[in-house]
Amino acid sequence: MRIGAIDLPNRLFVAPMAGVTDRPFRQLCKRLGAGYAVSEMVTARKDLWASLKTSRRANHDGETAPIAVQIAGTDAAMMAEAAAYNIDRGAQIIDINMGCPAKKVCNKWAGSALMQDEPLALAIIDAVVAVCAPRGVPVTLKMRTGWRAAERNAVRLARAAAGAGIAMIAVHGRTREQGYKGEAEYDTIAAVKSAVAIPVAANGDIATPAKAAEVLARTGADAIMIGRAAQGRPWIFGDIAHFLATGTHRPSPEVREVKAWLIEHLHDHYSLYGEFAGVRTARKHIGWAVRGLPGGEAFRARMNTLDDCEQQLRAVGDWFDALGQTHHRLPDTMSCTEEEPLLEAA
Secondary structure (H helix, E strand, C coil), X not given: CEECCEECCCCEEECCECCCCCHHHHHHHHHCCCCEEEEEEEECCHHHCCCHHHHHHCCCCCCCCCCEEXXXXXXXXXXXXXXXXXXXXXXXXXXEEECCCXXXXXXXXXXXXXXXXXXXXXXXXXXXXXXXXXXXXXXEEEEECCCCHHHCCHHHHHHHHHHCCCCEEEXXXXXXXXXXXXXXXXXXXXXXXXXXXXXXEXXXXXXXHHHHHHHHHHHCCCEEEECHHXXXXXXXXXXXXHHHHHCCCCCCCEHHHHHHHHHHHHHHHHHHHHHHHHHHHHHHHHHHHHCCCCCHHHHHHHHCCCCCHHHHHHHHHHHHHHHHCCCCECCCCCCCCCCCCCCCEC
């Protein structure tokens, strides 16, 4: 699998998700089997680049290559400047956000709203590619099937984007109108793949190894991109890799392994966010990790009252130690499902 001139370890991608795919989460997913991970979206508004939120999103300290950053905006010149800004801070791949369905993004005509204005979408692509190409940085595009069912223009936009120099396209199999409701459809993704010569990644409702294999077969896609199914289950990438290679399911992870992964992730998380914000933003990751496990909801409620990193770490360690006394491995019944989004997905 390759994006431009960059070779990837495999074709299992972490989807960009606002409030989720920060540097610690991307690193965790990569360690557990993902070949590629895209950052949270970074705004093209220059006046916000000095903000704490954007500075954290542009932080790639110790991150393994390739470093991919998603940018979002509505002005071609500003998007080009944002691409250059992030390349200067370590980005090796720039991804253009035309897939986010969130109202606060679409109301400003960014994200998937750009699919309604193809001339503007292509102007942004041209401007970003023009800045990135001389630096040897490939540009990718994340989009949906269209704005609504009657306006599925993904194939037309994909052809134009490929002609303008986009190196890879990721398609979420829903319209913006759907949000995350209903089922993702894959016929449009297959049509996009048939229409372009560049790599295409399929995204949407991929929550099990068997579904990953099915989607690859149905779409002919070069890669799959997983978002919500990785929340609390980042080892899903290794599960899928094993299934694609052997046709068999590997055992669920041992409780002690999950504890070690989560503790390591929390330390990395605190190092990025600090004590005050770190203990609070870590709650969602802990909640996802215990969701569906025996006693998980009760622990989640108690854990959400803690406001000290050391207390939080100790509580997580003690809870998994107690779980390990009755369960050697996570229960096989713990499966990941595509639920309503807890946070924005791009």
